[in-house]
Amino acid sequence: xxxxxxxxxxxxxxxxxxxxxxxxxxxxxxxxxxxxxxxxxxxxxxxxxxxxxxxxxxxxxxxxxxxxxxxxxxxxxxxxxxxxxxxxxxxxxxxxxxxxxxxxxxxxxxxxxxxxxxxxxxxxxxxxxxxxxxxxxxxx
Amino acid sequence: xxxxxxxxxxxxxxxxxxxxxxxxxxxxxxxxxxxxxxxxxxxxxxxxxxxxxxxxxxxxxxxxxxxxxxxxxxxxxxxxxxxxxxxxxxxxxxxxxxxxxxxxxxxxxxxxxxxxxxxxxxxxxxxxxxxxxxxxxxxxxxxxxxxxxxxxxxxxxxxxxxxxxxxxxxxxxxxxxxxxxxxxxxxxxxxxxxxxxxxxxxxxxxxxxxxxxxxxxxxxxxxxxxxxxxxxxxxxxxxxxxxxxxxxxxxxxxxxxxxxxxxxxxxxxxxxxxxxxxxxxxxxxxxxxxxxxxxxxxxxxxxxxxxxxxxxxxxxxxxxxxxxxxxxxxxxxxxxxxxxxxxxxxxxxxxxxxxxx
Numbered sequence: 246x247x248x249x250x251x252x253x254x255x256x257x258x259x260x261x262x263x264x265x266x267x268x269x270x271x272x273x274x275x276x277x278x279x280x281x282x283x284x285x286x287x288x289x290x291x292x293x294x295x296x297x298x299x300x301x302x303x304x305x306x307x308x309x310x311x312x313x314x315x316x317x318x319x320x321x322x323x324x325x326x327x328x329x330x331x332x333x334x335x336x337x338x339x340x341x342x343x344x345x346x347x348x349x350x351x352x353x354x355x356x357x358x359x360x361x362x363x364x365x366x367x368x369x370x371x372x373x374x375x376x377x378x379x380x381x382x383x384x385x
Numbered sequence: 386x387x388x389x390x391x392x393x394x395x396x397x398x399x400x401x402x403x404x405x406x407x408x409x410x411x412x413x414x415x416x417x418x419x420x421x422x423x424x425x426x427x428x429x430x431x432x433x434x435x436x437x438x439x440x441x442x443x444x445x446x447x448x449x450x451x452x453x454x455x456x457x458x459x460x461x462x463x464x465x466x467x468x469x470x471x472x473x474x475x476x477x478x479x480x481x482x483x484x485x486x487x488x489x490x491x492x493x494x495x496x497x498x499x500x501x502x503x504x505x506x507x508x509x510x511x512x513x514x515x516x517x518x519x520x521x522x523x524x525x526x527x528x529x530x531x532x533x534x535x536x537x538x539x540x541x542x543x544x545x546x547x548x549x550x551x552x553x554x555x556x557x558x559x560x561x562x563x564x565x566x567x568x569x570x571x572x573x574x575x576x577x578x579x580x581x582x583x584x585x586x587x588x589x590x591x592x593x594x595x596x597x598x599x600x601x602x603x604x605x606x607x608x609x610x611x612x613x614x615x616x617x618x619x620x621x622x623x624x625x626x627x628x629x630x631x632x633x634x635x636x637x638x639x640x641x642x643x644x645x646x647x648x649x650x651x652x653x654x655x656x657x658x659x660x661x662x663x664x665x666x667x668x669x670x671x672x673x674x675x676x677x678x679x680x681x682x683x684x685x686x687x688x689x690x691x692x693x694x695x696x697x698x699x700x701x702x703x704x705x706x707x708x709x710x711x712x713x714x715x716x717x718x719x720x721x722x723x724x725x726x727x728x729x730x731x732x733x734x735x736x737x738x739x740x741x742x
Contacts, residue, residue: 283553286594292548292555294488301452303409324596327671330707331513334741338510339498340457340479341546343412343447361409 266316267367268381270355270374274362279383286322288365290332291342296363303364304345305354313351313369321367321384355379410449416707416741417442418511422733429717429731439465440737441509443478455483461509478509479539489547496575499540500559500588501602502632503647508538512741515666515676515701517711522660522680522695523632523649529682529693530723531658535630535651536604537566540584541575553594560587568610568624582607595638602632602649626654642667645678657686666701674701690722699735707741 269280275296287293288304295301307314309326318326333344348354351368358364359378368374374381418440424431444460459478466473481495498506504519511517521528526535542563549556564574565584572579584606592598606628611620630651637644648661664678677698684691699713713735721728 283594287550287555292488292550292557294485294548295452299452301449323594325668325671327668327703328596334510334513334707335507337412337414337447338416338443338445338459338513338741339506340445340447340459340481341506343449343455 266320266370267313267384268370268372268374269365269367269384270358270379270381271365272358272362273378273380275365275380277382279385280365281385282321285384289322289345290329291336291344294342300363303361305348305357305364305366306345307350307354307367307369308347311350311369313367313372317367412445412447412449414445414447414742415443416445416510416512416739418509418737418739420517420735420737422735424731424733426731429729429733430726431717431731431733439473440511443509453485455485457481457483463509481544487547489549491546493544493546494542496539496541497544497561499536499538499586499604500544500546500561501536501586501604501630502588502649503634503636503645505536505538510741511711511737511739512707512709515664515674515711516678516697516699517713517735517737520647520660520662520664520678520680522662522682522693523647526658526660526682526684528725529660529680529684529695530691530719530725531682531684532724533608533628533653535632535649535658535660536586536628537574537584539575540565540586542583551591555592557590557592558587561585565606566608566628568608579611580607580609582609590634596636597638598634598636600634602630602634604628604630628653656684659683659686672703674703675699676701684724688722690720691724693717693719693723693726709737709739711735711737711739 284293288302309315309318318329322329336342337344351372354366354368355374355376358366359376420438420440422432423435424433441463446458448456458480461478462475464473466475479497481493481497483491483493485491502523504524507513508519508524540561540563542561544559544561546559562583562585564578567574567579586604588600588602590598590600608626608628609622610624612623613620630649632649634647643666645664651658660682662678662680664676666674666676668674680695682693695715695717697713697715699711702710704710714732716732717726718730719726719728
């Protein structure tokens with residue numbers, strides 16, 4: 246019993262660790278309210294390209310030289326920016342897919358997500374999302 | 386400022402790390418490579434004089450016309466491409482529209498890179514891999530003593546491809562049918578096939594979220610050549626060879642390092658051949674990646690004394706953004722029966738400036 250509690254506590258802290266670094270945002274018109282880590286990884290690594298309604302997903306990331314960008318690549322995607330970059334160069338140059346769009350900071354991500362109904366991005370955990378056309382969804 | 390103008394300004398004036406987003410539909414990316422090579426021995430098949438090479442530049446364009454329709458193309462220049470002097474070459478590496486039925490079912494038609502192994506689809510995209518050249522033992526095998534490649538660079542035909550979720554992991558597949566390769570110099574293989582046989586093949590890649598990739602590829606075709614006898618009008622078949630190539634590949638992350646393995650067994654008529662490579666690399670400080678790759682190619686498994694091997698070691702340094710400096714040494718070791726190297730071993734230094742956007 247104690248072991249199970251310890252494992253649950255460990256998983257809870259680990260989950261809280263990577264959830265606390267960034268917040269995931271989508272356009273307010275998007276019906277989704279949560280996304281799990283595996284789906285988020287698939288979207289940003291080009292393995293999942295469409296929402297359930299068939300619309301193409303437009304994903305965008307904050308560059309890795311910003312804290313929220315570094316946290317996203319290291320803790321949420323778990324592969325670091327270099328590996329992400331290398332993987333996308335292969336897919337882009339072979340013609341197989343087009344990469345997520347790079348943005349300079351959380352402000353830019355929110356601005357673009359507010360304009361594109363099919364978009365998804367992330368912002369810093371302490372960023373206050375006030376744009377009514379953007380909503381924060383739960384990262385499971 | 387209306388909504389559309391605002392969107393275009395916001396999207397158009399911000400360049401991503403890898404591609405320029407003109408709007409949310411059009412992506413323009415590309416890359417270029419400038420190289421230097423100098424053989425360190427007096428004899429051998431390396432560059433005796435030490436040469437600079439404007440190796441290539443590509444413009445990669447993708448247009449997402451609708452949620453389901455995407456057009457992809459790659460305009461390529463190689464080796465200076467001064468066509469008025471007949472130097473270098475210019476062409477489209479691939480141009481095809483893609484229709485997405487589902488993420489797991491996409492249809493393509495046009496001129497495409499043959500989806501085979503690790504390097505073929507990115508062989509000119511030098512920012513996309515660590516070394517200066519692709520693995521010759523599996524790709525450019527004419528540079529290691531074989532007459533015919535395991536598979537042609539391009540396929541003109543139709544392809545189905547897609548990604549299938551396997552739990553948290555991914556299965557990517559591609560299957561094609563196309564004109565294949567042919568011996569006739571008189572026909573444009575991208576326009577007209579010289580026989581009824583079509584080339585068929587495909588590739589399956591299983592990748593885990595942890596970065597491990599395991600895959601297999603296959604290519605099959607019948608290559609015919611014809612001649613028109615003197616005084617005759619109709620061509621006569623003079624040779625017919627079946628081509629079958631089967632490959633395996635793996636990329637395995639281990640303790641921060643990456644291990645890359647590839648092997649291809651091929652039949653060309655009665656000829657059996659094999660090519661393989663193994664590479665280990667390690668990323669340091671998100672910038673420096675030392676690597677070492679061993680390659681081996683046996684042009685005829687039934688003939689002894691014709692194997693060629695190559696050991697390449699070097700460092701790939703990401704200077705800034707996607708600008709890379711690659712410095713490497715390559716040692717070629719061969720048996721006397723190898724038709725290209727003839728047992729003359731040599732070492733060659735290579736350097737490259739490579740940029741991608």
